[in-house]
Amino acid sequence: MRWGVAVFPGSCDDDDVVHSLRHVLGHDVRTLWHKDPFDGRCDGVVLPGGFSYGDYLRAGAMARFAPVMQGIVDFAATGGLVLGICNGFQILCEAGLLPGALTRNESLRFVCRRVTLRVEHARSPFTRTARPGDLLEMPVKHGEGRYYADALTLDELRDHGQVLLRYADAVGGTPDAANPNGSVENIAGVCNRRRNVFGLMPHPEDATEELLGGVGGLTIFSSMAAEVERRNGA
């Protein structure tokens, strides 16, 4: 599996993603510098977390204009797998690759904690090694992670099974207490209609080793790898 990890000025979790993919999973990884065009020669692209361009206007607002993004948009248009984590999710929403927007946490505070996520659909390249109802643990850390979409969009998301992950409690319920940021309907991650672009606020790359507290994040990366294998094998 060959990965590309985009690096914007202000990306913070790029090294963590690279570490997880390269050293934990043993995959091929290259970084995609924001000023360079992207040639599309990858099996999957990750937009990592951080504060691209300082996130000074709105999170992700400026990164979508980076030269590398055009190539990523084209890549997605041909069905390439694109994963946006945290700031990457914000960028994908700003770029219109994913519906909705990420707004200031309801608490108005940055939140860093472990959360439990309920897998809503396994029919996606990002969750295919899981089963619906599976619970994954990984950390969130963000100040602007409250997912918002209007009622119409929410209906569509539901109709097409685009909500892949929701914040949940230890037994799989979705009470407010399990929701770290006030996201509508406890939504933690959504994909596009075509199911090849996925964004989530939690950080799978920070949950790939037992030493660091658990491996809930591996599901996302290995699902993508399995999908690529399936595609290549087919």
Place this chain on the structure above:
Amino acid sequence: MLVKVFVTLKEGVLDPQGKAVENSLHSLGFGAVREVRVGKYLELNLDVAEAGDAEQQAQRMCEKLLANPVIEDYRFEVSG
């Protein structure tokens, strides 16, 4: 040309900051305060001669970058 841009949250979008300001004002004794909404205010100088040109550019800047249409409305004023 001076351009002033006002970006506000769309109606229906939760504004926790506005809510927090409202609560604080109440506890400071400003009981008459209702419905606080918090938005952004930008001032920028545009090095163009014509107000019309400035308006056009401001419009495009808002659409492209300054506001996110999913959650925000904008408004701007151009002055000499």
Place this chain on the structure above:
Amino acid sequence: MLVKVFVTLKEGVLDPQGKAVENSLHSLGFGAVREVRVGKYLELNLDVAEAGDAEQQAQRMCEKLLANPVIEDYRFEVSG
């Protein structure tokens, strides 16, 4: 009464947000943009009858809470 409050950074105070927006606008091709400053814009309804009363309250709200006098200036408008 509707009160509109504009909070801006004092002159001389570093405005990283403004600088970032300016750079982005430049790279989007808006080369005529100079000196962007980003501030806050608040709208609040005041349940009082007199404009004078509203002005006074707005003044005190700005002083006490809405602006940080160490680095910010403010301005407000009261309308019917």
Place this chain on the structure above:
Amino acid sequence: MSDATSPAAAPVTPEVVHAHGLTDHEYAEILRLLGRTPNLTELGVFSVMWSEHCSYKSSRKHLKQLPTEGPRVLHGPGENAGVMDIGDGLAVVFKIESHNHPSFIEPYQGAATGVGGILRDVFTMGARPIASLNSLRFGAILHPKTPYLVNGVVGGIGGYGNCVGVPTVGGDVYFDECYDANILVNAFTLGLAERDRIFTGKARGAGNPVVYVGSKTGRDGVHGATMASESFSEDAEQRRPTVQVGDPFTEKLLIEACLELMRTDAIVGIQDMGAAGLTSSAVEMAGRAGSGVELELAQVPLRERGMTPYEILLSESQERMLLVVHPESVAEVRAIFERWDLDAVVVGRVIDEPVFRVLSEGRPVADIPVAALTDAAPAYDRPAQRPPRQDEIQRLDADALPRPESMTRVLEQLLGSPNLGSREWVYRQYDHYVRGNTVLAPGADAAVIRVKGTSRGLALTVDCNARYCYLDPHAGGMAAVAEAARNLSCVGATPLGLTDCLNFGNPEREDVMWQFSQAIEGMREACLALEVPVVSGNVSFYNETDGVSIHPTPTVAMVGLLEDVTRIATPWFKEEGDLVVLLGLNRDELGGSEYLKVVHGQVAGKPPAVDLVLERGIQRTCRLAVEQGLLSSAHDVSEGGLAVALAECCIAHPDRAGFGAVIEIEHRGRADALLFGESHSRIVVSLKERHCGLLQDIATQENVPMAVIGEVDGDRLAINDLVRAPVQRLRNIWSTALERYVK
């Protein structure tokens, strides 16, 4: 002071001299050193370089007492940060620094720029910052300003640290009315470097270009260094325009660009522009190399129009660094900084003549021998005197204390009090996972991070009980070092070295100087006994408002090494049936306790005494037991005493409700002293019964008293017939304690 901003031609009158915080005697010395009258710009340069903050003029003599050597020390005090060898060709670089006064004036920006400053001190030495700590002291929790200050400071630390992508893995927070008008914000950062690629701040090699990189210069913080060296008064809030604003995004770029440049051979010397900005970085770099520096101010990138040489030289704008590079490398330096969208401009050169020479468009504006600013800076042996009231403070009539009716109620009261409640509300606002090394996040006795590519780990903690220091600065200084080392030992780490931030009152007062020298003496003894060298630090004097000093607060941040990062202990109980064991002795010491303060409203008595021999034995016992995998949990007894420590073992698990325990301790004295006295050198551990013998062997060998005091059991905590409470209830009280007040 307004004429300080006018051109250098303005006359230097006695008023101007005083406004710069210089004494008549100091000014006479300047005249002697220069052999002429300084112009206003030069006076400004002297004033910042001779300020307490930059010159350590009141503290230097005492700081020499601290042991700074050890087999692992690569660079001790004197550099931008301390450097220690951790094996595998790697080194850690760390330091702590205060940003107290700016944080009181503008809490968010003050704290944020404090974080920014300490990060620069660390990466300037070639280290990638990988972990931060913060140590905070606020006024009484019910003081009307406290919630505002807490929210601002915590927001600022998170806002900056999160954005630069350095995890904040620990810290401490205390509330006490002595900080009502003078909060403390101390920030610590640790970086990781290759042992053989450490960079220092030396301006070597005449003709080498001096390069300015980073943000443009504005009028921010002109005179920050002198402000940090003056007492506070009501009009301090009028010093508004000098507030510095941080730009963490630019700092992030600066880190990446500098670290990239450090992989080349371009750099001769590098130093951040901290307090006193361009002036101190240029002068200190020249001072260390025995050289001189010539600057041309017309080259300095400016943010504001009409800035005078005085302002440019003294500006404390953030996110700037000064480099000395090889002449042939200038193009390479420019290219790397351009890649990161940052300015890199040649602003001067190194000269042989040891002077600090400043030109503005070719016109000389300052010309001062470097040594006059560094070596010749004043050094004082200020008078120190134990205040007579110290005896009175230390008096405690324990028998006169009313006996609480219910010890369970007291325990609940303590767990819900501002200084003992969970700190989660604070650290939840900090990213503690970024960089993917965090093995033990905030919430344990010490944080643990792994060192990628090795089997090792690092443990970090910061500690200081200022109330002990107030009651007895010698015992308090000792306790700060002992407790920090104990916290490291609890997770299983061996103390490596420490950095300290000595926050005190006005050194011109004899009682403050006495506190200072006593605290250092106590720290010194503990450092020697526990074999922990001091490799860097910072002194913050003048923490007083309108003549009232804070409690002496010598904050100690300590770093420990774990050979095997998979072998660590955590504080919370793990399994029913485990035995609960106390290492150490209950000595019924109530003086200076949180219990006295919270329940009886008293700050009095002698603080608990540290027996350094016992302390050493306890810590070694705990470390060996962790290393051998004997322990299920380990947690030290500190504020709140044994009962609070046991309760924490039940409730401190980050995600789970926790286990209860049944405790039976033999005891004859006062129940409150047993439960809530804060005697040092105690660690509560839990373990399988079958491991007990092995632990006993270690304890015997180390001469450490050890007693089985109970068992992990059920869902309530019971201590003798004194305390009985459901764990869930204790946890609720404890976990919401802080947010109830500050939200």
